Amino acid sequence: MILRPLHRALLPRSAGDGMCFMLIAAGVPLTYIFQVTVIMPELHNVGSFWYTIIWLAGIFLVFNITSNLLACMLVDTSIKMHILKPPLEPQLLSRWHMCDRCQALVPPRSWHCETCDVCVLKRNHHCRFTCCCIGHHNYRYFFYFLFYMGLGALYVTINASIYLWYLHADFYWRPYTLVTILVPAISLTVHASWENFYVVIYELNILAFLMSVLMLIYHRPILQRGTVVKDRLSNAYNLGLRGNMEMVLGKRMYWTWLSPFVRSELPHDGVNWLPLTKEE
Structure with missing residues (x-):
């Protein structure tokens, strides 16, 4: 795993990215403070068993929302993280293409992002809230960011x-x-x-829950089919549900829900892809 320099990772490349990121950066801590200082004392006795359990669960949710968000931003999933060496085999080389903007021969399933101004390995889409592209190496963190954001927003919405x-x-x-x-x-x-x-704050949590759920529903076939947004209904790289999930979450996928710091190597380098079917 290669990390991007902090000035590149944390500096939004557009006004839209900056506004969406600041909404998350301000909304998550404000919601947590609202939950702990205003709502919880009226629902549970301070220091009681359930108060402590819910407080710890809140810490876990906030940790996973923020850490997966930062992991999305810091993990470099562009072609710059590799010293690209086009394969010598004609079958593999024919699948590479020239990017006029990057002035480089790039691998299959890599596309250029106009906002990031770089080609991204297995590019899925550009995410406004993370201010970066979601691709081969950071899709795992994007998925858990959405999952925990939806779960946390639902819990706060119910209590609020x-x-x-x-x-x-x-x-x-x-x-x-x-x-x-x-x-x-x-x-x-x-x-x-x-x-x-x-x-x-209550309204923002409702919106956060609805957006997270809609995004998870939209990305469900992408995860199930092992594809990306550009060809989300294709079966060209479909390895089956387990294989596709492992391609996103890694070889230790059953433990990755705990934290983005759980090491889980991906079974593919994101460079040389060969379709399993003739759809592509």
């Missing part, structure tokens, strides 16, 4: 719903709450209060 609509129903069941949900920026500007801010 109890807090807002049951424990404090006398305050939040009013027309002005609908205004805060529909136009949060105006609501916080005209009537800034912690109560309105809690509603905004």
